[in-house]
Amino acid sequence: MRDGHTRREFLKRTAAAGGAMALAPLGAFAAEGAASAPAEMAIARWKAAAVTSPEEIKAMAIKLTEQAISAIGGMGRFVKKGNVVWVKPNMAWNNGPEFAANTNPDVVATLIRLCFDAGAKQVKVGDKTVHEAQKSYPASGIEAAAKAAGAEVVYLDDNRVKEVELKGKRLDKWAVFPEIIESDLVINVPIVKHHSLSKVTLCMKNYMGVVGGDRGQWHQDITTCLCDITAFMKPRLCVLDAIRILTAHGPTGGSLDDVKRMDTLAAGTNIVALEAFGAELMGHKPDDIPLIAAAAAAGLGTADYRTIPLRELEVT
């Protein structure tokens, strides 16, 4: 990566940060509000009357995103003037937003706007899709929303991947899309979905969209592979879209019967904490998800999200 940090340095930093967090008085952040040091994770829940129309859902998505980002210190904490930011939603499936297979387009558009407000020079949006990008980008609604917000929507070129050293437990080297990892910041914006192998697909699995090659092999040891790619990506900001969640037949979806409205969004710096929160939303105990335990053991974050500086917002 551009800054030349090794995974080892990253892990040291993560461990140090985790230690500092452990020492911080619990609950202090939630009590003191935005005046003190920013939270490491924010959960924004819609508490106004239930909304149904597309315009109302859009307005809700914007508010949830803005307030969650603000609660963890604002986008200026992550984006410096002149930065190139890659927003990485899940836009891999040729399905409309209502089917909850792809990230909410208004969440993505709001993040783009916040990046520009924080001084980003360029914001790019793209995903290594499962269905053809030419189909899934427009179908997800993200292409239009991202373009309207001023981002460049990138159709990744399968022939332009670069093999990098992951030096993971399972993955030694793998082909990634250089355009993504050369960005100054990658914002990971998945949607909460069911998955028959890992039970849930959240932030860590969203990183499968930055790699090329035959990702299918990873499923033979999905836990270790996702820990390896997450360690490589050094997540700094993840935004978990749980406005709609896909409760069954994921990750493709396709039936509205499997979609549930949660009207919730979480943002944070601790990817494992977000994974745990997402697993709870899906009705699982985080301990029952092998990926979360493995990621915590690998030092990628904290499985018990209530122990880190957390703000829970009621958005109206």
Add this chain to the structure above:
Amino acid sequence: MKAKSRAKIVIWARRLTQAACLILFFGLFWAAGAREGEPARILRLFFDINPLLVLITWFSSRSLPTLLTLLSLLTLASALLLGRIFCGWICPLGTIHHVASVIRKRKRHTDTSRDNWSVWQRSKYYMLAVLLVMALLGAQWVGVFDPISLLYRVSATTLYPGAQYAVEDAATALYQGNPGLGPLKATAVSEPAYRFMRNHVFIRNRQAFLGATLIAALFVAIVLLNLYRPRFWCRYVCPFGALLGLCAKRPVLQLAHTGECTHCGRCAVRCPAAASPDVPHHWRSTECFGCWNCVAACNHGAIDFRVQSPLRAPSEARLDLSKRALLASGAGGLCGVILFRLDPQTQQRIYNPDLIRPPGARPERDFLKRCLKCGVCMKACPTNAIQPTLFEGGLEGVWSPRLVMRLGYCDYNCNLCGKVCPTEALQPLLLEEKKKVKIGLASFDITRCLPYAYNRECMVCEEHCPIPQKAIYFLLEEVTLRDGGKRVVKRPRVDPELCTGCGICENVCVFKDRAAIRVTSANETRHAGNRPILAGFSSPETSAPAPSQEADPYGGIKN
């Protein structure tokens, strides 16, 4: 104005028209499937204005796909009035041949031996006769020779993928090497250009087509034939030109000798059509492309196009098609059809497991009566699944579309191929209709599939299955391991009631040589004779009397 200077203006008008039509052809070609949304009928303009395709398809299928094909009457009318100006001014393949002929070194002398009319120019009319007889007997093979279908097929399978390959790989090579002089890097230019092409022109990942080299080689061969005779294809082979030639026996615009001819032969040398402009009263209107080269070539103003009454025959030259040859052509057409129909597959005595036609394809015989082998569906298919056959569909179906799931898959939410097909060989289906069409059935190769063969975790096929209820599901099976221990393994199964044969499972299977789950044409909706699965009752795989949410073998959480 003198005839020569007027002709020069006409020639420039022709060149501009040719360029515009070539650009239009490739523009419409590019637009097919380039962006989301309902494809406009205008994408098929060159097919709709082509009377040969309309006539043959009408003969073979006894129906017209759309009234818009009546536009082709305009083309016929143009030939009746003005001769084969379609060939000289509009036909994109004609223009390519025209340019290739010009590249041939222009002769300074007046040796007209290569440009005199030849009896072999009648062969295209016999070709037309063969195709017409075949069509009347219900077999459509015009697309192999029709210039629009041919050029579209070549463009879709070779020219366009080739252009994308060249641009992307050149840019990627510069990107990876990043050459430059000091701070001046080549990528400063190549990267913005690459990004523009990727995001606005090509958009999709590049396509590749099986057997494209053969299609390309035949195309190169017919272009190279211009070195032997200018516009060889148009003179000797093209059945479309033949049809227009038949209409151009007595055009209103006729070439006439209006002045003192010195018999220098310059007009004949410049004539790409070998239409004998140099022989007084023997100009061949059925061959002439109306290019006006001859008028511009004459230094004496001896020839010019004149509006004449069509009642007056333009020439003493006759087409003189041989009755014997026509009879032989008819017999040839008949034999061709019989040969096609001898194929057991065409008789539907066997079904080729690898012949998976796109959704909306009519039953095979009916399909072949309409398919032009033009490749519009191949160009439009977003996943590159639609590939040209070689002999999978018999010789009759050469270059017709089939799905190869190793290369792509049928996108569950896509019905584009039926919407762009010019002849409705692939019927236009509403998306909801298309989702119900089965094009095949997936089956596991348990000697390879990881959970069966190696007791490993794998669910890539299930993960990708687009059927909302999932046509692939898991059964938990206890297996005995090598050391005698026991383990429970999730093993995937296919529900044949739900599987549509879309093939994404085969496409994404971790086995890249021969997938461990493969789709064959079995169970395809279009052939009752190829359906092993009795439809319409609840799957025996579930114990409940009828499929329900509760019976779902792995349901996740319910609302």
